[in-house]
Amino acid sequence: MSKKKVVLGVDIGGTNTKFGLVDREGNCLATSTMETASHRPPGHFFGRLHENSNRLLENIGEDCELAGVGIGAPNANFYKGTLENPPNLDWDYVDIRAEMGKYRPLPLAVTNDANAAALGEMFFGAARGMKDFIVITLGTGLGSGIVANGALIYGADGLAGEIGHTTVFPDGRLCKCGRLGCLETYASATGLCRTVQELFCNTMTPSELRSVCFRDLTAEMVYKAALGGDPLALEAFRFTGHVLGMKLADSVAHLSPEAIIFSGGLADAGDMVLEPARQAMEEQLFPIYRNKVKLIQTRLTQGNPAVLGAGALIWSVLEKEHAQTS
Numbered sequence: 001m002s003k004k005k006v007v008l009g010v011d012i013g014g015t016n017t018k019f020g021l022v023d024r025e026g027n028c029l030a031t032s033t034m035e036t037a038s039h040r041p042p043g044h045f046f047g048r049l050h051e052n053s054n055r056l057l058e059n060i061g062e063d064c065e066l067a068g069v070g071i072g073a074p075n076a077n078f079y080k081g082t083l084e085n086p087p088n089l090d091w092d093y094v095d096i097r098a099e100m101g102k103y104r105p106l107p108l109a110v111t112n113d114a115n116a117a118a119l120g121e122m123f124f125g126a127a128r129g130m131k132d133f134i135v136i137t138l139g140t141g142l143g144s145g146i147v148a149n150g151a152l153i154y155g156a157d158g159l160a161g162e163i164g165h166t167t168v169f170p171d172g173r174l175c176k177c178g179r180l181g182c183l184e185t186y187a188s189a190t191g192l193c194r195t196v197q198e199l200f201c202n203t204m205t206p207s208e209l210r211s212v213c214f215r216d217l218t219a220e221m222v223y224k225a226a227l228g229g230d231p232l233a234l235e236a237f238r239f240t241g242h243v244l245g246m247k248l249a250d251s252v253a254h255l256s257p258e259a260i261i262f263s264g265g266l267a268d269a270g271d272m273v274l275e276p277a278r279q280a281m282e283e284q285l286f287p288i289y290r291n292k293v294k295l296i297q298t299r300l301t302q303g304n305p306a307v308l309g310a311g312a313l314i315w316s317v318l319e320k321e322h323a324q325t326s
C-alpha cells in the first residue's frame with residue numbers, strides 16, 4: 001500500500017517558528033513551535049527545524065511520507081529560495097534552499113507569509129474555487145497576497161504584492177521601511193494604536209484608554225474598549241477601516257478581484273473594521289466596480305493558518321510539477 005503524502009509547512013516569525021504536517025485536504029496532522037532565535041546563525045535554526053520536524057513525522061506514524069517543504073517568512077523570495085533583510089529577524093541574507101538541502105533532498109518552496117496565506121485560502125479556505133482575489137493579513141503590519149487568473153502573483157523578482165507599503169498620505173506617518181504614509185502605518189494593529197494616540201492629542205473625546213501608557217497600549221485593548229462602546233476606540237476603528245477601504249479601491253481597479261479576504265489579529269475585529277472599509281472602498285471605486293467585490297474574513301480557523309498556507313505553497317508547486325510531467 002502506498003504511503004499517504006504529507007508536506008511540512010513552516011511559518012518563520014520574529015519570535016517563534018510554527019511548523020506542521022499538512023495533507024492535501026488541509027488537515028494539520030501535527031504541529032509544533034520552536035523559538036526562531038535569529039541572534040544565532042541560520043545554520044543553527046535549520047538544524048533544529050530538521051530535528052524537530054523529524055520528531056513530528058515519527059509521531060504521526062510510518063504510513064506517511066514527506067513529499068515536500070513549504071516555508072513562509074517575511075521577505076522570502078520564491079524564485080531564489082532566499083530570505084533578504086527580513087524585518088524582525090537578525091539575519092541579513094539566508095539561502096534557505098542551501099540550508100535545507102543539507103538535510104533533505106526534497107522539493108522546497110518559499111515565499112512571504114502573506115503570499116502563503118493567499119495560497120492557504122485558495123487551497124483550503126474562503127477562496128476555494130476563486131481565480132481572482134486578494135488576501136490581506138492585518139497583524140503588526142499589513143501583508144498582502146494577490147491571486148489573478150488562478151495564479152499567485154510573484155512579479156519579475158518574486159516580491160510582488162506589497163500593498164502595505166503603498167502610499168495613502170504622502171506626508172503621513174513614518175513607516176519602518178523609511179517612507180512616509182504607507183498603508184500599514186494606518187491599517188494594522190500598530191497603526192490602530194498610533195491612531196488612538198493621535199486622537200488623544202487632537203480631540204477631547206473621552207476614553208478609558210487615556211489612562212494607559214502608549215507603550216502598554218495594544219490593539220486588543222482598543223478592541224475591548226470599542227466593544228464596550230468607548231467613543232474614542234470606536235472612532236479609531238472607523239478611521240482605520242476608512243483608510244484601508246480607500247486604498248483597497250486602488251487594488252480593485254488594478255485587479256478586479258472577486259473578493260478581498262482578511263486574516264490576522266486585527267481582522268478578528270470583523271465588521272468594526274470591515275464595515276467602514278467597505279463603505280470607504282465603495283465610495284472611492286470607479287463606478288464599474290461598485291457593489292461587486294466581497295470583503296470577507298478568513299475561514300481558516302481550524303489549525304494554524306500560517307502553517308496551512310506554507311503547506312498549500314508546496315502543494316501548489318508539487319501539483320504544477322505533476323501537471324507538467326504527466
Ligand SMILES: [Zn+2]
Pocket residue numbers: 164165175176177178179182
Ligand atoms: Zn512602508
